[in-house]
Amino acid sequence: MRHAVAHTLAMKLLQAASDEVIKEAGQIVRCRVSLVLANDITAPLAIKSFRKMGAATVFDKTKVALVMDHFTPNKDIASAEQVRGVREFAQEQDILHYYEGGDCGVEHALLPELGLVGPGDVVVGADSHTCTYGGLCAFATGMGSTDIAGAMALGETWFKVPQTIYVQIDGELAPYVGAKDLILHTIGKTGVDGARYKALEFGGGTVAALSVEGRMTMANMAIEAGGKAGLFPADAKTLAYAKAHGHAATQEIWPDAGAPYDEIITIDAGSLSPQVACPHLPDNVRGVDELAAEHIVVNQSVIGSCTNGRIEDLREAAAILKGRKVKKTVRCVVLPATPNIWTQALREGLLETFMEAGCIVGPPTCGPCLGGHMGILAKGERAIATTNRNFKGRMGHLESEVYLSSPSLAAAAAVAGEIVHPASL
Amino acid sequence: MKLTGAAHLVGEHIDTDAIIPAPYLVTTDPAELGKHCMEGLEPGWNTRLAKGDFIVAGRNFGCGSSREHAPVAILGAGVSVVIAHSYARIFYRNSFNMGLPLLEVGDDISRIQDGDPLEVDIVTGQILNKRTGETITAQPVPPFMQEILNAGGLVNYVKQRLTA
Numbered sequence: 150m151r152h153a154v155a156h157t158l159a160m161k162l163l164q165a166a167s168d169e170v171i172k173e174a175g176q177i178v179r180c181r182v183s184l185v186l187a188n189d190i191t192a193p194l195a196i197k198s199f200r201k202m203g204a205a206t207v208f209d210k211t212k213v214a215l216v217m218d219h220f221t222p223n224k225d226i227a228s229a230e231q232v233r234g235v236r237e238f239a240q241e242q243d244i245l246h247y248y249e250g251g252d253c254g255v256e257h258a259l260l261p262e263l264g265l266v267g268p269g270d271v272v273v274g275a276d277s278h279t280c281t282y283g284g285l286c287a288f289a290t291g292m293g294s295t296d297i298a299g300a301m302a303l304g305e306t307w308f309k310v311p312q313t314i315y316v317q318i319d320g321e322l323a324p325y326v327g328a329k330d331l332i333l334h335t336i337g338k339t340g341v342d343g344a345r346y347k348a349l350e351f352g353g354g355t356v357a358a359l360s361v362e363g364r365m366t367m368a369n370m371a372i373e374a375g376g377k378a379g380l381f382p383a384d385a386k387t388l389a390y391a392k393a394h395g396h397a398a399t400q401e402i403w404p405d406a407g408a409p410y411d412e413i414i415t416i417d418a419g420s421l422s423p424q425v426a427c428p429h430l431p432d433n434v435r436g437v438d439e440l441a442a443e444h445i446v447v448n449q450s451v452i453g454s455c456t457n458g459r460i461e462d463l464r465e466a467a468a469i470l471k472g473r474k475v476k477k478t479v480r481c482v483v484l485p486a487t488p489n490i491w492t493q494a495l496r497e498g499l500l501e502t503f504m505e506a507g508c509i510v511g512p513p514t515c516g517p518c519l520g521g522h523m524g525i526l527a528k529g530e531r532a533i534a535t536t537n538r539n540f541k542g543r544m545g546h547l548e549s550e551v552y553l554s555s556p557s558l559a560a561a562a563a564v565a566g567e568i569v570h571p572a573s574l
Numbered sequence: 575m576k577l578t579g580a581a582h583l584v585g586e587h588i589d590t591d592a593i594i595p596a597p598y599l600v601t602t603d604p605a606e607l608g609k610h611c612m613e614g615l616e617p618g619w620n621t622r623l624a625k626g627d628f629i630v631a632g633r634n635f636g637c638g639s640s641r642e643h644a645p646v647a648i649l650g651a652g653v654s655v656v657i658a659h660s661y662a663r664i665f666y667r668n669s670f671n672m673g674l675p676l677l678e679v680g681d682d683i684s685r686i687q688d689g690d691p692l693e694v695d696i697v698t699g700q701i702l703n704k705r706t707g708e709t710i711t712a713q714p715v716p717p718f719m720q721e722i723l724n725a726g727g728l729v730n731y732v733k734q735r736l737t738a
Contacts, residue, residue: 177718190599194642197602202732220600227600277640277664293642293668299732307718341587342634346663375637377663430587519596519639540589540638542614543596 155405157313158380159348162288162402166271174312174409183270183287185300186214188256188515189221189228191275192235194294199301207242208304214246214265215239216256219515221249224522254487254513257281257369257455262487267396268383273300277372278455278537284365285390286383286402291372311348311377312411314339318353320419325571327465328363329457329535329555331355331416332370333424337434338414345375347411350404355418356381361390362459369456370537373431423570425533426553429541437558437570445552449532450481450563451544452556453511454518457535458486460493462556467499469560469571475507476566482524484511508563520544526551533562576695577654579627583688584615586632590639590665594647607643608650620651628694630686631658636665645672655694657701657712659683670719671728677701677712685710 154172156164164171166180185207187195192215199207207213215235220228232249239247246265253259257278260266270287272279275297282289292306300306316335335349349371356364364381371379381387383402391398423437452458452466463485475481483503485491491513494500503510509524517524518536526532526545532552534544539551552568561571592614594607601607612619629648635658636644645668648656656669657677669676675696685708686692686701693702699712715723725731 190596191640191642194602194646198729201729202736204732204736219596225600231600275640275642277638279640291640291664293640293645293664293671295642295671295728296667299728302732303735309716309718341637342660342662345634345660372638375634375662519591521596538589538591538638540591540614543591547614547617 155407155409157348157408157410158286158350158382158402158404159288159311159313159378161404162269162271163308163310165269171310174310176310177307178310179305179307180271181305182273182300184212184214184265184272185297186216186256186260186274186276186279187294187297188219188276189217189232189235190219191294191297193231195275195298195301196234196238198295198298202298202302204302207244207301210243211245213244213301214260215244216259217249217253218255219519220521221253221514222512251488255455255458255515258458258486258490261285261365262394262489264395267391268387268398268402269400273297273306278369280371280376280379281365281369281455283368283371283379284361284381286381286387288378290377311346313348313350314344314412314414315410316349316351316414316416318351318355318416318418320355320417322355322418323421325423325557326421327555328359328366330421330424331418332367333426333434333553334416334421335414336370336374336432339374341373341430341432342375344371347376348378348380349374349376350380352382357384360461361386362461366456370431373537423555423558425558425568426539428539428550428552431537431539431553437568440568441570441573445568446531446566447479447533447562447568448530449524449526450479450559451517451524451532451534451536452482452559453484453486454515454536455486456537457556458484458490460490462535463490463494463499466556466560467502469557469574470506470508470564471502473506473564473574475563478566479563480524481508481563482511482517483508484516484523485513487513517544533559533568535559575697576693577626578691578693579624579654581628581630581686581688581690581692582622584612584629584631587634587637588615588631589637590641590644593636593644594641599641599643604646604650607647608652611647611651623652625652626654627652628692629653629656630683631656632683633659635661637662640664642668642672645669645674649674655696657686670722673727679710679712682710
């Protein structure tokens with residue numbers, strides 16, 4: 150489709166879902182949504198609002214996903230009660246995509262794997278990391294429960310067309326440097342509110358060379374720069390991923406030439422060392438070499454989450470842990486993000502590697518990332534984690550600390566007992 | 575409508591884990607959530623509040639998770655209005671949906687100190703600091719958000735659409 154004005158990826162994706170003509174950033178448009186999602190924490194409030202709205206049925210029972218992933222397997226009676234309420238709603242509404250038991254995984258790893266999100270989709274979720282699907286070239290963004298209730302009832306929502314910051318990344322990555330390092334470095338540059346109300350769009354040779362999973366890792370943390378979305382073009386790789394997972398998309402999607410970018414950031418990926426976000430904000434990013442000199446001792450290492458719980462991440466961690474032992478003073482918790490990833494890791498022998506190294510291998514759950522369960526920190530304890538947030542108290546006690554890194558750094562720290570460059574093991 | 579109360583200062587980039595830590599997200603009850611408001615910043619923080627007081631914050635207030643429990647906890651704690659330099663996007667949208675008024679004042683936020691007695695008009699966006707006698711004017715609410723407010727919040731807006 151030709152537009153009167155050149156469109157960024159954000160404008161293009163929203164345009165395809167709207168009857169209004171998108172002319173510029175800042176415009177308010179109504180868009181149809183391809184999928185609406187909520188989890189065990191946010192769905193209860195969404196259902197409450199849905200009832201208050203007087204809505205009788207969801208707009209399309211095949212386009213609502215309810216994924217019970219945060220405090221599951223239910224950590225206490227109160228969480229079990231919340232899940233029960235959502236389960237009853239799902240049964241009443243005959244929701245097709247309700248996940249709770251052995252078919253449940255971390256929502257942003259699970260839904261792409263099931264082909265429920267893909268190129269060209271507009272997805273809204275009552276979870277801030279909904280932006281993950283931007284890695285597949287979906288316009289995907291987090292909202293609160295009541296906005297999600299409105300979308301569940303109407304099948305549409307309103308958006309302010311965002312301005313876009315274009316992030317051009319070129320250069321060949323050094324060993325042990327990957328998607329997580331690229332996004333941490335980007336957030337270090339923008340700051341935690343640098344992309345507030347804006348979309349981030351990624352391009353360049355390094356991005357083209359990344360796997361689709363790696364792109365999802367990067368898109369996942371767009372919110373940590375305050376971003377509304379983190380978008381990647383849909384190239385041949387994206388379409389191959391979509392096809393393999395049963396998504397219908399067949400068209401590549403690229404921004405228009407001359408698209409109006411608010412700002413352009415260029416990153417020389419070749420010069421990057423592994424990156425770590427230090428307490429207590431995701432933009433407090435430093436290179437590992439600098440940190441290693443400070444001998445930062447860790448009590449826990451968490452490998453998993455919607456950011457880094459995919460099979461590639463587990464392979465990366467296993468490559469470090471193979472034939473090595475987790476230090477006695479460290480609890481290394483590995484949480485494959487979906488049942489499929491878990492099974493794949495089993496078949497590849499990765500789980501055996503983790504167990505032999507002395508890791509704890511758990512079920513798919515968000516668990517420790519948000520201080521829910523399965524690895525909570527005591528006062529004064531410190532964790533390195535492949536998760537996405539290191540806010541004060543995020544993983545436990547208010548006086549605990551979280552350092553964010555890639556799977557190889559988290560695995561290396563588990564072995565060394567402190568933050569080190571994996572090459573130094 | 576003029577609201578009076580005291581200003582309670584918090585810092586920059588106050589995230590929703592600070593506003594309402596995840597362990598308390600096992601309820602949707604405003605009063606229960608209100609008891610733990612700002613507990614991720616400082617345990618017992620909410621005991622300093624008198625009903626109708628104001629939270630006064632720096633940049634990017636409400637960043638992080640999409641939990642709507644954050645504005646619900648603030649309302650449940652008895653806060654009438656939040657005044658900040660700026661807000662994170664999801665929190666901004668959630669607060670309007672939940673009926674928590676937000677005023678955005680940019681750098682003028684530095685004109686308010688902890689404990690200052692304020693008189694706030696949420697319709698005009700005028701904030702009178704009774705300690706200094708200064709008046710700060712907040713940025714106007716975007717017209718579309720105003721429409722949702724006029725409809726009585728998003729719940730009523732959707733209700734009207736469903737019955738139209």
